[in-house]
Amino acid sequence: MKYVSTRGRMAPQPFCDILLEGLAPDGGLAVPEQIPQVSAQTLESWRGLPYPELAHRVLSLFITDIPGEDLRALTHAAYRTDVFGSEDIVPLRPLHDGMSLLGLSEGPTLAFKDIAMQFLGQVFEYVLTRRGTTLNILGATSGDTGSAAEYALRGKRGVQVFMLSPHGRMSAFQRAQMYSLQDANIHNIAVRGVFDDCQDIVKALAGDLDFKSRYRLGAVNSINWARIAAQVVYYFHGWLRATTAPGQQVSFAVPSGNFGNILSGHIARQMGLPVRRLVLATNENNVLEEFFRTGIYRPRPAAQTYATSSPSMDISRASNFERFVYDLLSRDGQQVDALWKSLAGQGQFDLSAHLPHFAQRYGFAAGASSHADRVATIRAVWDQCGMLIDPHTADGVKVARGFVEPGVPMLVLETALPAKFSDTIEEALGRPAPLPPGLEDLLTREQKVDVLDNDAAQVRAYIAERAQLGA
Numbered sequence: 001m002k003y004v005s006t007r008g009r010m011a012p013q014p015f016c017d018i019l020l021e022g023l024a025p026d027g028g029l030a031v032p033e034q035i036p037q038v039s040a041q042t043l044e045s046w047r048g049l050p051y052p053e054l055a056h057r058v059l060s061l062f063i064t065d066i067p068g069e070d071l072r073a074l075t076h077a078a079y080r081t082d083v084f085g086s087e088d089i090v091p092l093r094p095l096h097d098g099m100s101l102l103g104l105s106e107g108p109t110l111a112f113k114d115i116a117m118q119f120l121g122q123v124f125e126y127v128l129t130r131r132g133t134t135l136n137i138l139g140a141t142s143g144d145t146g147s148a149a150e151y152a153l154r155g156k157r158g159v160q161v162f163m164l165s166p167h168g169r170m171s172a173f174q175r176a177q178m179y180s181l182q183d184a185n186i187h188n189i190a191v192r193g194v195f196d197d198c199q200d201i202v203k204a205l206a207g208d209l210d211f212k213s214r215y216r217l218g219a220v221n222s223i224n225w226a227r228i229a230a231q232v233v234y235y236f237h238g239w240l241r242a243t244t245a246p247g248q249q250v251s252f253a254v255p256s257g258n259f260g261n262i263l264s265g266h267i268a269r270q271m272g273l274p275v276r277r278l279v280l281a282t283n284e285n286n287v288l289e290e291f292f293r294t295g296i297y298r299p300r301p302a303a304q305t306y307a308t309s310s311p312s313m314d315i316s317r318a319s320n321f322e323r324f325v326y327d328l329l330s331r332d333g334q335q336v337d338a339l340w341k342s343l344a345g346q347g348q349f350d351l352s353a354h355l356p357h358f359a360q361r362y363g364f365a366a367g368a369s370s371h372a373d374r375v376a377t378i379r380a381v382w383d384q385c386g387m388l389i390d391p392h393t394a395d396g397v398k399v400a401r402g403f404v405e406p407g408v409p410m411l412v413l414e415t416a417l418p419a420k421f422s423d424t425i426e427e428a429l430g431r432p433a434p435l436p437p438g439l440e441d442l443l444t445r446e447q448k449v450d451v452l453d454n455d456a457a458q459v460r461a462y463i464a465e466r467a468q469l470g471a
């Protein structure tokens with residue numbers, strides 16, 4: 001299996017070569033040269049496999065340059081019962097009205113990003129060790145991604161993590177989650193500024209090619225293909241758990257921001273998984289809902305990106321969306337390249353000519369929710385099934401309701417646990433969400449963080465002092 005770029009100008013490369021890179025050299029995103037196919041017979045033979053085994057079967061279709069037994073060891077190390085709290089790793093629980101919750105948030109940071117990151121942590125360490133090299137991960141976070149990366153990479157050989165976060169602007173829970181890590185290879189940097197300032201500093205340092213190569217800077221952002229591939233596994237797992245015979249169809253509803261999670265569902269469907277609908281849910285930041293409704297992709301300026309009660313979906317542009325457009329345009333990199341050039345010039349592009357294909361060929365449907373919808377949905381799910389869901393998952397449930405069909409299970413992806421977003425739970429139910437077992441003392445744990453000014457030079461000096469250069 002080799003990977004090419006969505007912009008069509010990258011020589012095919014194996015998985016391990018694209019693993020540590022960000023954008024492709026031509027500015028595009030890495031995608032498999034062909035989507036691997038899984039027959040109905042193979043799919044049936046996977047019934048009952050434990051999650052780490054299923055992960056091995058699915059990922060070996062995408063990763064052919066790591067020996068099978070090594071890859072199996074990596075998936076078993078990533079998906080451990082003691083890390084995800086149950087043997088299922090990803091439990092499936094019934095909701096009301098033909099819907100179920102696919103529990104993606106049982107990992108250490110209580111959000112779905114753990115699933116991909118835990119695998120990424122294993123495969124990073126493996127590839128760096130095999131190559132006798134090191135990597136210094138530099139990132140900016142407003143909460144979720146940064147903590148999932150830190151928990152996945154803590155204590156890993158050959159990796160240092162430098163994570164910038166906006167000083168005083170994360171919730172007490174998020175701060176405690178990140179800053180309580182005491183591992184020597186985790187460096188929390190609180191910047192006196194907002195999230196955009198953090199991101200600007202990362203861009204400045206990673207854009208300085210001398211500094212980047214001297215200090216071996218890398219990233220674990222949402223465009224990383226290994227994350228997309230690792231997420232494909234739980235669509236297979238969800239289908240296998242929700243069906244009993246070949247060919248039965250299942251729909252998935254996905255709370256979406258950067259289009260990473262649902263892109264994995266799209267890939268699973270392209271591989272042959274019998275998926276009826278991929279229901280994309282947004283909050284008030286409805287760039288993607290608008291696209292699937294109108295065919296026009298219109299990223300928003302920062303001033304038009306709202307801070308909502310499902311903050312991990314507050315995006316103005318969807319970084320993984322280009323991979324879907326590549327398929328939509330029959331995998332023609334030249335067309336994608338031209339489209340993104342026109343986007344840079346005009347601020348939007350129009351694919352409404354392809355509108356009929358969105359649902360018919362690709363199974364997409366979309367909807368948006370508001371704060372009031374989330375609060376009402378959290379309350380309704382609690383009243384009807386005694387289950388507490390977080391505001392992101394509530395976006396998914398709210399939009400999913402409109403697409404439930406008789407005889408087709410609707411699996412709503414649970415992208416975070418309610419304890420992470422307790423303010424909204426309190427608003428809906430009049431009391432906070434309980435902390436999961438083992439985290440009761442999280443807020444009082446000792447924290448390790450360095451506060452720096454909003455100044456790239458200070459961060460540069462900080463990294464230069466602490467980066468790991470040799471193997």
Ligand SMILES: *Cc1c(COP(=O)(O)O)cnc(C)c1O
Nearest residue numbers: 256257258259260261312415416
């Ligand atoms: C990241 C995140 C999302 C959005 O996922 P994408 O892959 O960016 O579409 C939704 N919910 C939660 C809780 C998240 O952390």
